[in-house]
Amino acid sequence: MTDTISLQTDVRLGFTSLEEETAVDRLPVSGEVPAWLTGALVRVTPALFEVGGRRLAHWFDGVAMLNRFGFADGRVSYRNRFLDSVAHRDAKAGEWRHRGFATDPCRSIFKRVQSLFSPDFTDNPNVNLARIGERYIAMTETPMPIEFDPETLDTLGRLHYHDTLKAHATTAHPHHDPKREELVNYFARFSRVSEYVLYGLPPGDSARRVIARLPVKEPAYMHAFGMSGRHLILAEYPLRVNPARVALSGKPFIENYRWRPEEGTRFQVIDRETGALRGTYETDAFFCFHHVNAFERGESELVLDLVAYEDPGVIDALYLVSEGTKGSLPPTELRRYVIDLDAGTVRSEALADRTVELPRIDYAPRNASDYAYAYFTGSGSGWLDSLVKIDVRDGTRREWSAPDCYPGEPIFVRRPGDEAEDGGVVLSVVLDATAGRSFLLVLDAGSFEELARADAPHHIPFGFHGQYLR
Numbered sequence: 009m010t011d012t013i014s015l016q017t018d019v020r021l022g023f024t025s026l027e028e029e030t031a032v033d034r035l036p037v038s039g040e041v042p043a044w045l046t047g048a049l050v051r052v053t054p055a056l057f058e059v060g061g062r063r064l065a066h067w068f069d070g071v072a073m074l075n076r077f078g079f080a081d082g083r084v085s086y087r088n089r090f091l092d093s094v095a096h097r098d099a100k101a102g103e104w105r106h107r108g109f110a111t112d113p114c115r116s117i118f119k120r121v122q123s124l125f126s127p128d129f130t131d132n133p134n135v136n137l138a139r140i141g142e143r144y145i146a147m148t149e150t151p152m153p154i155e156f157d158p159e160t161l162d163t164l165g166r167l168h169y170h171d172t173l174k175a176h177a178t179t180a181h182p183h184h185d186p187k188r189e190e191l192v193n194y195f196a197r198f199s200r201v202s203e204y205v206l207y208g209l210p211p212g213d214s215a216r217r218v219i220a221r222l223p224v225k226e227p228a229y230m231h232a233f234g235m236s237g238r239h240l241i242l243a244e245y246p247l248r249v250n251p252a253r254v255a256l257s258g259k260p261f262i263e264n265y266r267w268r269p270e271e272g273t274r275f276q277v278i279d280r281e282t283g284a285l286r287g288t289y290e291t292d293a294f295f296c297f298h299h300v301n302a303f304e305r306g307e308s309e310l311v312l313d314l315v316a317y318e319d320p321g322v323i324d325a326l327y328l329v330s331e332g333t334k335g336s337l338p339p340t341e342l343r344r345y346v347i348d349l350d351a352g353t354v355r356s357e358a359l360a361d362r363t364v365e366l367p368r369i370d371y372a373p374r375n376a377s378d379y380a381y382a383y384f385t386g387s388g389s390g391w392l393d394s395l396v397k398i399d400v401r402d403g404t405r406r407e408w409s410a411p412d413c414y415p416g417e418p419i420f421v422r423r424p425g426d427e428a429e430d431g432g433v434v435l436s437v438v439l440d441a442t443a444g445r446s447f448l449l450v451l452d453a454g455s456f457e458e459l460a461r462a463d464a465p466h467h468i469p470f471g472f473h474g475q476y477l478r
């Protein structure tokens with residue numbers, strides 16, 4: 009367990025509730041926001057950390073709020089709204105009735121009786137956003153996405169799937185299949201014979217198309233997965249759950265999982281067209297939230313880039329205490345696995361010598377392809393305190409940081425007509441601890457020099473992911 013973050017007074021604001029909902033037509037801007045930037049950066053963030061006078065147990069349980077920075081002619085507008093989830097309605101009533109990621113419901117043990125394999129988890133959609141055709145959803149790792157209006161941030165309601173599939177745990181990191189125009193994701197179904205189900209969700213329809221089913225005795229906790237041109241890749245870290253115990257334990261989601269490093273990590277590689285299991289490939293134990301990219305190379309190689317931790321200690325570190333989080337962010341490695349699909353071998357190498365998280369690439373043209381640039385938040389002080397651009401071909405990097413400033417996930421936006429892989433800007437919501445508020449930062453993606461910043465009217469709590477909507 010790592011020590012409490014050394015700069016607690018600085019990061020504390022990022023874990024402080026934001027209750028105010030506001031809309032501002034024009035934020036104060038310093039520098040110059042490119043006039044070609046027209047659209048909106050919409051992000052979801054945990055924003056409420058106390059419910060009924062009780063501090064929630066974990067950063068991942070903060071009640072979801074949307075933030076929207078709109079761009080037009082160099083001007084920047086701002087709006088923020090809570091998502092109208094069951095979790096938020098409960099929170100307004102001072103209640104936390106459902107099991108969170110790591111927060112217990114406030115109810116007596118006698119009320120815990122539930123049907124087996126129907127765990128009573130929260131719908132709090134605070135992790136990521138996705139577009140399905142013309143619809144937008146906010147997601148967490150329970151399969152109850154919530155649809156919202158990307159302009160007004162109004163909640164439109166729970167997205168109901170028009171199929172009979174039963175899901176218990178999923179990811180908030182779906183991929184996009186440009187050929188089929190599908191959102192691709194997986195879920196785990198907990199049962200006496202559990203399974204992973206990989207599926208595609210076409211636009212304009214809410215019936216999932218099953219791509220593959222993989223039986224699994226004890227499903228692994230997987231926050232994301234990989235998609236190359238031909239394959240879907242599940243990286244099963246040995247953080248596993250016994251499904252039969254989930255309902256009975258009454259414990260919040262992640263506390264049902266057990267770390268068994270002696271079992272190693274297994275890559276399950278599935279053919280995207282046929283759904284057949286191409287192979288299972290084993291390597292040493294590690295833990296990871298985020299895949300960066302995956303692509304085929306040569307005759308039989310599959311390349312898989314991800315942000316690796318030695319173990320899942322990061323989950324423990326991110327429990328909330330009054331001053332911030334219980335621990336600091338453990339070191340990570342930007343790691344490349346190369347799987348020889350025919351020979352069955354797995355080898356790995358570090359792509360850079362730097363602790364990074366929250367990876368992004370220029371997704372649409374680069375995912376599933378060989379690529380050069382990935383963007384991250386970096387950590388030196390024990391919390392995410394810089395933005396880092398890494399050339400994965402040689403490990404060289406460019407960085408941005410400023411005193412007492414804590415940036416969120418960097419999102420690349422391509423300049424129309426620019427063919428260079430880094431031809432555009434990188435956007436990030438940064439907490440300025442000294443000023444006591446956040447700002448939207450615009451970096452030139454090529455030089456990584458600051459172009460502009462737009463001051464938000466308040467602090468925006470530390471969040472996870474967002475999308476640029478054109």
Ligand SMILES: [Fe+2]
Nearest residue numbers: 231297472473
């Ligand atoms: Fe994530």
